[in-house]
């Protein structure tokens with residue numbers, strides 16, 4: 001199965017286990033903190049992807065190409081525009097997240113993956129790196145090198161980024177005009193117990209939902225009230241529902257990112273104390 005982040009009406013069923021919630025018990029305090037950071041940052045990228053769907057719908061932004069690709073580029077652009085250490089870390093974690101989910105879900109192994117509305121997970125990862133290095137080749141050179149992004153592609157990434165930057169700024173300025181009235185955004189968390197409780201608690205504690213909601217509240221003039229709803233969905237996903245003008249984040253997705261991180265923890269260096277309870281689960285970094 002292939003992880004999807006999609007609009008509500010394009011919902012595709014996805015089945016997931018929640019094994020990582022149990023695995024978390026074997027992590028050190030630092031590893032647990034890193035796992036939560038990784039999951040929260042991937043959730044942040046996903047939320048900005050959904051914000052992109054929200055803006056495309058509510059501001060009637062033109063889309064010439066696959067909307068899912070546009071939404072990813074807009075999410076990268078929004079995070080790059082923040083220019084903070086936190087936003088850069090979020091992008092780094094999102095890149096790693098797409099690489100890891102591509103392996104976890106065998107992205108590209110089925111013929112229908114190539115007919116999907118989305119790029120393959122690995123392509124989504126590379127496109128985020130592309131936007132990063134396209135904006136600032138010096139700052140993000142290490143990232144581009146670590147994923148072996150070809151030098152000729154780095155050149156065209158600059159074009160990719162500048163095209164998105166110029167067009168988005170123009171479109172958003174046209175809608176915002178000279179005034180920044182802001183938008184009405186409400187945030188709600190549904191209760192979640194059982195196996196989902198840890199993921200739900202980690203998501204709420206991260207503050208990511210409020211952060212992205214606050215960004216929408218301050219940065220865009222949307223006439224319709226916007227709802228941010230976190231809840232159990234029965235699948236690891238996130239959606240934008242144009243009927244209710246609502247961004248829905250599923251706790252299962254947070255749990256899934258925690259799973260993916262726990263299953264791909266770096267192997268302990270020789271001079272480090274081995275993580276005995278989890279050592280047999282890790283075969284590589």
Ligand SMILES: [Zn+2]
Nearest residue numbers: 005006007071
């Ligand atoms: Zn989408």
